[in-house]
Amino acid sequence: MIELKGIRKVFNPGTSSETVAINNVNLKLESGDFITVIGGNGAGKSTLLNIVSGSYEADEGLILLNNNDVSRLPEFKRAPYFGRVFQDPMMGTAGDMTVLENLSLAFRRGMRRSLFRWSCHTQDKEFFIEQLKTLGLGLENRLNEKVGLLSGGQRQALTLLMATIRREPSHHMIRRDYVRFYDGDKKLAKDEFDKAFKEAKEEFKKRKAEIKSSNASKEEKKAQLKEAFEKFDKKVRVFDLTKPVLLLDEHTAALDPKTAAKVLEITDEIVKKNSLTTIMITHNMKDAIKYGNRLIMMSKGNIVVDINGEEKKKLTIEQLLEMFNQASNDMLSDSAILGD
Numbered sequence: 001m002i003e004l005k006g007i008r009k010v011f012n013p014g015t016s017s018e019t020v021a022i023n024n025v026n027l028k029l030e031s032g033d034f035i036t037v038i039g040g041n042g043a044g045k046s047t048l049l050n051i052v053s054g055s056y057e058a059d060e061g062l063i064l065l066n067n068n069d070v071s072r073l074p075e076f077k078r079a080p081y082f083g084r085v086f087q088d089p090m091m092g093t094a095g096d097m098t099v100l101e102n103l104s105l106a107f108r109r110g111m112r113r114s115l116f117r118w119s120c121h122t123q124d125k126e127f128f129i130e131q132l133k134t135l136g137l138g139l140e141n142r143l144n145e146k147v148g149l150l151s152g153g154q155r156q157a158l159t160l161l162m163a164t165i166r167r168e169p170s171h172h173m174i175r176r177d178y179v180r181f182y183d184g185d186k187k188l189a190k191d192e193f194d195k196a197f198k199e200a201k202e203e204f205k206k207r208k209a210e211i212k213s214s215n216a217s218k219e220e221k222k223a224q225l226k227e228a229f230e231k232f233d234k235k236v237r238v239f240d241l242t243k244p245v246l247l248l249d250e251h252t253a254a255l256d257p258k259t260a261a262k263v264l265e266i267t268d269e270i271v272k273k274n275s276l277t278t279i280m281i282t283h284n285m286k287d288a289i290k291y292g293n294r295l296i297m298m299s300k301g302n303i304v305v306d307i308n309g310e311e312k313k314k315l316t317i318e319q320l321l322e323m324f325n326q327a328s329n330d331m332l333s334d335s336a337i338l339g340d
């Protein structure tokens with residue numbers, strides 16, 4: 001869960017170039033929310049992400065991560081909790097290092113997120129290969145190549161992986177951290193976890209019995225069991241507080257349309273597979289509608305549109321454009337009234 005309360009950011013205050021980049025933003029994301037952000041140039045989108053990640057400090061307001069106030073936490077201390085991908089493919093990876101070296105670096109950084117719980121294992125390489133395979137770009141065959149030789153799209157996909165890679169904690173570890181970071185009565189946290197765990201496990205057991213007694217083939221049964229376990233596992237992982245929050249700032253804008261579409265698909269898969277809380281800025285309204293479960297539009301440092309669930313699914317580009325024009329008109333009439 002991540003919550004922004006009364007965020008305000010003014011650049012160059014008291015000078016002729018004073019800019020209110022963020023006026024007053026309140027936003028609450030539940031764990032696993034995938035939110036897309038649109039808005040015109042200078043609307044404050046990038047500034048907002050920079051404030052969340054700690055690159056900029058807000059002048060006013062609070063940022064809560066799993067109920068903990070991180071507003072005053074310096075960027076390097078916040079870094080383990082966030083994975084970022086920027087527009088420029090050169091930024092997220094080291095071009096003169098190999099694919100494997102880049103991943104190892106990111107993996108070690110990711111471990112801080114999890115309180116040093118994992119030491120480096122020799123099977124890391126196997127794990128990296130497995131992860132690279134999921135991208136479907138053949139990078140698992142190019143482990144020792146310099147990243148500088150890869151295309152922009154391949155680099156962005158690798159950056160996405162680096163921003164999110166980590167070894168999955170066990171159910172036991174998830175429970176421990178959930179209780180540890182819970183803001184309030186720890187007994188409640190334990191009970192909440194245990195109840196959900198029990199329910200998920202009961203359901204899994206029931207399904208397992210069903211599968212075993214069915215007359216499906218051995219292969220089919222195996223696949224069904226795997227699916228049932230994954231469902232159970234996913235329900236437990238909802239409680240995992242040490243997952244990174246993914247922050248994407250127009251990360252496909254520098255790619256050709258076909259590559260951009262592929263990288264977006266990869267993004268969606270990674271987000272879904274790990275149920276990551278995600279904020280994705282895009283200038284593409286179609287993508288903003290297609291991806292995620294919630295959409296916000298920013299204008300002049302404010303959130304002017306906030307749509308989620310079914311309503312978002314039904315949204316059309318025409319409607320969105322209409323809202324965009326409306327927001328711009330409101331802005332114009334505001335400035336007409338204010339006389340600037």
Ligand SMILES: Nc1ncnc2c1ncn2[C@@H]1O[C@H](COP(=O)(O)OP(=O)(O)O)[C@@H](O)[C@H]1O
Nearest residue numbers: 011019021039040041042043044045046047048
């Ligand atoms: N480091 C900075 N110094 C001064 N002004 C800035 C800085 N970063 C952003 N701004 C200004 O803040 C406003 C919002 O910028 P930004 O968040 O980059 O918008 P967006 O990403 O929506 O295009 C713009 O007017 C921009 O010029």
Ligand SMILES: [Mg+2]
Nearest residue numbers: 045046047249
């Ligand atoms: Mg921007």
